[in-house]
Amino acid sequence: MSIQYLHIDYTPSSGWVLQIMARLLKSPDERLRAAFDQWSDTPLKELGFAITTRMHMLGRCLLRLNARVAELRSELTSDIAKTDVCISRGQAFKLRNHELAYELLLDMDSFVFETRSLYEIMGKFLTQLFQALFGHTVTESELQSILSRAGIDTRWIVELRENRKLFFHETAPWLAVQVQQENSVFDPIFLKKQTTTFDLDEFVSFATLRDIYEGFIRSTSELHRYIMEQIRLHELKSPAP
Numbered sequence: 001m002s003i004q005y006l007h008i009d010y011t012p013s014s015g016w017v018l019q020i021m022a023r024l025l026k027s028p029d030e031r032l033r034a035a036f037d038q039w040s041d042t043p044l045k046e047l048g049f050a051i052t053t054r055m056h057m058l059g060r061c062l063l064r065l066n067a068r069v070a071e072l073r074s075e076l077t078s079d080i081a082k083t084d085v086c087i088s089r090g091q092a093f094k095l096r097n098h099e100l101a102y103e104l105l106l107d108m109d110s111f112v113f114e115t116r117s118l119y120e121i122m123g124k125f126l127t128q129l130f131q132a133l134f135g136h137t138v139t140e141s142e143l144q145s146i147l148s149r150a151g152i153d154t155r156w157i158v159e160l161r162e163n164r165k166l167f168f169h170e171t172a173p174w175l176a177v178q179v180q181q182e183n184s185v186f187d188p189i190f191l192k193k194q195t196t197t198f199d200l201d202e203f204v205s206f207a208t209l210r211d212i213y214e215g216f217i218r219s220t221s222e223l224h225r226y227i228m229e230q231i232r233l234h235e236l237k238s239p240a241p
Contacts, residue, residue: 023228023231029235030238031238044125048125051125061114062213068104071100083179093177101175112167112168113164113168115213115216116164119157122220134230152222154215156219174194175191176198176203189203
């Protein structure tokens with residue numbers, strides 16, 4: 001029996017890596033152009049593909065998560081009387097869509113995994129890139145210092161790391177809802193254990209996930225800007241051709 005294989009055509013939309021490659025291709029500096037010419041023979045090729053793909057995947061993951069949150073809010077607000085009774089009596093709200101809670105938890109898990117995975121792959125990419133371009137081995141602490149100097153709060157990195165370790169190695173999340181009744185705001189929270197006390201250290205709020213995502217986006221944008229600036233500064237120090 002003959003087995004054959006078929007590639008599937010898809011084009012991730014992120015230009016984060018492609019813009020760096022395009023900049024190196026046009027560089028007047030011989031070392032930087034050589035780094036681009038050797039790109040396919042180094043780990044930068046696979047790491048670049050991985051970043052580009054996972055950036056698109058993370059975007060899709062976020063759309064799915066937000067859609068599930070919107071569906072949850074729709075159910076809760078469509079029967080406010082039932083919601084109020086459950087809150088006053090300390091009862092669990094039974095959703096019409098019995099799978100919604102699991103779908104939401106799955107999308108939350110995916111968000112944490114994809115964000116942390118992309119963070120780690122980017123770290124490996126930047127290590128290889130700085131070595132190839134500038135002969136310097138950059139560390140995670142140096143990268144975080146770059147972000148801190150740019151005024152970016154890096155606490156999201158610790159929050160992401162700890163939640164990934166917890167939910168992927170120790171337990172499964174549980175779903176509950178944080179309610180602001182005066183504003184009719186319903187935000188999902190992801191419990192770290194079965195609890196009825198809802199202490200802040202016992203759950204991950206939806207706002208925390210938003211902060212992680214916003215911190216990640218700000219950080220990747222700043223690191224991209226920093227790379228481009230280092231390329232420019234390196235070219236200024238290079239002798240004229």
